[in-house]
Amino acid sequence: MVPRMDRPKDLQIKENIDSIALSVRNILFASFSGLIPQEREDIEQNVKLKIWQASENGKNIDNFRSYLWKVVYTTALDEIGKRMNCISLDDLQAKADSLLISQLELKNPEIVVEAREMSKIIQAAVLRLSRRRKVVVELYLMGMDLAEISKFKNMRENQARHLLYRGLYDLRAIIRKFIRNPKIANLTNLAKAEKK
Amino acid sequence: MRMKSGCPSDETLTKAFQNDLSKRKKDNLVDHIFNCPRCRIKFEALTKIQAELKLIENNIIEKNSPSINQLVTSEKTRSRKIPYFRYSYIVSTALLFVLAVGIGYLLLHQKENRPVLRDNGSAAFELIEPKGKLTSIPSKFTWTRIPGADSFCFKMIDEDLNTIINRTAYSNQYILTNVERGRIKRKKIYLWSVAGMNDSGERIGFAQTYFEIR
Numbered sequence: 001m002v003p004r005m006d007r008p009k010d011l012q013i014k015e016n017i018d019s020i021a022l023s024v025r026n027i028l029f030a031s032f033s034g035l036i037p038q039e040r041e042d043i044e045q046n047v048k049l050k051i052w053q054a055s056e057n058g059k060n061i062d063n064f065r066s067y068l069w070k071v072v073y074t075t076a077l078d079e080i081g082k083r084m085n086c087i088s089l090d091d092l093q094a095k096a097d098s099l100l101i102s103q104l105e106l107k108n109p110e111i112v113v114e115a116r117e118m119s120k121i122i123q124a125a126v127l128r129l130s131r132r133r134k135v136v137v138e139l140y141l142m143g144m145d146l147a148e149i150s151k152f153k154n155m156r157e158n159q160a161r162h163l164l165y166r167g168l169y170d171l172r173a174i175i176r177k178f179i180r181n182p183k184i185a186n187l188t189n190l191a192k193a194e195k196k
Numbered sequence: 197m198r199m200k201s202g203c204p205s206d207e208t209l210t211k212a213f214q215n216d217l218s219k220r221k222k223d224n225l226v227d228h229i230f231n232c233p234r235c236r237i238k239f240e241a242l243t244k245i246q247a248e249l250k251l252i253e254n255n256i257i258e259k260n261s262p263s264i265n266q267l268v269t270s271e272k273t274r275s276r277k278i279p280y281f282r283y284s285y286i287v288s289t290a291l292l293f294v295l296a297v298g299i300g301y302l303l304l305h306q307k308e309n310r311p312v313l314r315d316n317g318s319a320a321f322e323l324i325e326p327k328g329k330l331t332s333i334p335s336k337f338t339w340t341r342i343p344g345a346d347s348f349c350f351k352m353i354d355e356d357l358n359t360i361i362n363r364t365a366y367s368n369q370y371i372l373t374n375v376e377r378g379r380i381k382r383k384k385i386y387l388w389s390v391a392g393m394n395d396s397g398e399r400i401g402f403a404q405t406y407f408e409i410r
Binding site for chain 1: 247
């Protein structure tokens with residue numbers, strides 16, 4: 001079902017919604033490599049239709065933008081949810097580990113440790129940071145840049161930058177300490193203990 | 197709509213990206229996602245979508261929806277009526293800022309021309325030049341030798357904490373390239389530091405100082 005839109009204003013909306021649907025489609029394709037053509041077509045159709053229908057239903061809603069954004073997020077999450085069981089947890093973990101290490105730009109001697117082990121060390125080290133720095137550092141290690149962190153945390157970019165730089169400085173120092181200290185053998189237990 | 201026990205619902209994730217979650221809940225959510233690869237894939241996708249939507253956002257607000265324009269106008273009107281407690285908040289923040297700047301200025305003047313040495317059981321060394329108030333943009337940074345150090349991490353940041361240079365030097369000096377010199381502006385304070393590293397990559401000395409070009 002394609003909604004009827006004849007007026008110039010409606011055509012403008014159509015153009016923008018098409019552009020949103022296209023972006024969401026591309027992001028989902030990038031999130032799930034190895035999709036077969038049928039799956040790609042399904043994603044494309046679902047995303048377009050859901051956003052179209054929602055925008056048609058919500059045209060008279062006061063805060064249309066907020067409503068439309070919610071629909072976009074929900075549609076993307078639905079599509080991801082459907083495919084989540086097809087992804088190997090090991091692959092996800094490996095991807096997360098390599099992102100963690102590349103974000104920290106670790107140099108010798110840190111990189112001599114195996115990626116999975118290093119990732120555990122980083123996760124345990126993050127727990128030692130102060131609350132405010134920790135959250136900002138976690139967002140950075142998950143691939144967000146400063147502008148995205150400040151928007152997500154609803155804070156000024158300068159404030160986010162300060163927390164991030166101080167947090168990363170502390171984090172590197174803790175990591176070095178962990179690597180040098182042979183007593184910290186079981187990092188999983190350490191992480192659990194620190195959470196408590 | 198929970199995926200598995202402990203994982204946040206899709207609704208919670210959406211709320212986080214629409215700034216509809218309290219600060220505490222949002223922080224707890226980030227903690228969870230950081231340790232959960234399944235939630236992380238959703239989070240990464242939403243982050244990318246948020247960036248895309250930001251690009252499209254202005255276009256939609258300005259051109260497409262009269263109801264949104266009304267909303268924006270009413271929000272602007274509302275923001276003009278700043279309640280009393282906001283004024284007091286602004287004034288107290290400004291006073292604190294002035295106080296902090298004053299203290300910072302005094303401290304900088306007391307320590308002028310004297311590098312700050314951090315003693316963590318390591319050998320101390322000195323930064324020779326540039327430091328203090330200068331008349332021209334420096335081209336060479338020098339420091340004293342330190343026994344056992346075979347490389348030096350040279351870092352320079354500006355007063356807004358932007359990293360200007362972050363390089364490794366293998367002697368007791370660093371010569372700036374023309375591009376790096378171009379990044380140094382007059383009337384700004386720059387902090388530079390050098391960390392001496394031994395062949396195991398351990399830091400065996402650290403010093404920092406500042407300079408300002410008039």
